[in-house]
Amino acid sequence: MRSLLPILTVVTVLVALWYVAAIGMNSKWANDQATRAGVELSTSDLVADTWSQDRPRLPAPHQVAAELWKTTGAMVLQGKAMSKRSLIFHGWITLSATMLGFIIGTSAGILLAVGIVHSRAMDMSVMPWAIASQTIPILAIAPMIIVVLNSIGMQGLIPKAMISAYLSFFPVVVGMVKGLRSPTSDQLDLLRTYSTNINATFWKLRLPSSMPYLFTSLKIGMAASLVGAIVGELPTGAIRGLGARMLTGSYYGQTIQIWSALFAAAILAAVMVGAIGMIERATLKRMGMGGWVWFSLP
């Protein structure tokens, strides 16, 4: 925790910079309004105005925070947590697609990795493609998946989950192959002297030693899944979900709405990746590998 002070300092500086930038970016509008009304703005009036416009070019942090509270906490207090104006509702839509896709993508990825480690033919055929696919902007196919699945009658959750699954699939394959291969030749030789079969080698040696790699790729996969679900919400006319909030916000110039959706997405990503990190810490600690992953932020 000795790095708490530096972190807080950096965050404070960033927020301060944000306020200054808000003055700079919104002052033109404020000055135009003042000229039209025929009044002269004093510096303090100008600053106050740039931090409280309805549709600022850059909303000030407290405006975003207020909007976030208005669309989450305040709505819960009114008992309307799942209303269509609530970010909890939109966040849940995005989160459910993300989670479904993440589970499909990571399970498929782990299965393929197991196949690759045990079959030379599969390794040599698939692995170069799995690695090459990480250099390709896969996200570009998101609109196509949505529209094609829509034309065969699939809507809502499944198409978005497919994109999420696709995005989290390859990082998990590559990470897990590395992990399942991480036992040293000494360890594998030892098991051979016990004449252990492939099955037991997998469960007793390969799988346990792949755990650190698994959690690292789960974190990458989770972040990728969330991005996939958000982008997957763009092309369908943008009705529900955090991506939809961003798109409607950009259509109608509702900057505060875009920023609050962006922060909701960021908070979601941080919570999910943080949760995986906590499971990682607990698991590795139980397995006696805990020491060195302490304080590995996402």
Place this chain on the structure above:
Amino acid sequence: MGLVFLAIGVWAFGYWLNHKLANGSMRDTRAVKLAVPAIFGITIIVMWELLVRGLEVPSVILPPPSAIAVKFAQSLDILWVDFVQTFVKGALSGYIIGCGSAFIVAILIDRSPFLQQGLLPVGNFIAALPIVGTAPILVMWFGFDWQSKAAVVVAMVFFPMLVNTVQGLAATDQMQRDQIDTWSASYWQALIKLRLPAAMPAVFNGLKIATTLALIGAIVAEFFGSPIKGMGFRISTEVGKLGLDMVWAEITVAALAGSAFYGTVAMIEKGMTFWHPSQRK
């Protein structure tokens, strides 16, 4: 139906061939290592073609590869215009600005351990966030043309690059730093002769991660508004018109551009970090 059985036959043959090659006596030669994934790729494409034709899948769902190839060849001029707009103007300029500024900032904060301790966790944290979400905001600020795409790319590549460079600059060990101190090297001499070269593997790691991010950022930003050219623009409008062969042609361009971009950076890395254990045979 005949074509479907043919597809299954092609799969079985491809599997048999790869199984033979991968477990045969030649399996560690360079030729086999290239041939096996190539056979796999060709098998997939042939099966795709046969299955789409055999099952009569409508081309608005999945066009056959041959149709995509024909469309690709027919619309080279459009694809080139889109490539220039998205890759050269949007992705590449953003990549250079973002990575360049991250590199300079990393060198600046490297002098202050306090800033490092603060910025590294924050940077790591931001690097895991869905930064593509800033696209609508940046499109609003910088207009529809390539400047806004470059800005999204800058936002996406900055923090991964920063974190990697800072970690790279810390890659020297005490012994090496003591050695350079005994030669009474100045800060700048130590930086240029010892720490920057030692940082190169990590720097290139950041540069390689950033290549993919740059292309994704440039394409996705175009979904939020763009002039009437660009890969993301073409994909979203052609999807609306159900011109899926054109969409696949654009995706092919994106895949080729992404791999070529990554490959170029990897080749430069090979030339500059030939001394590092990961590059030795």
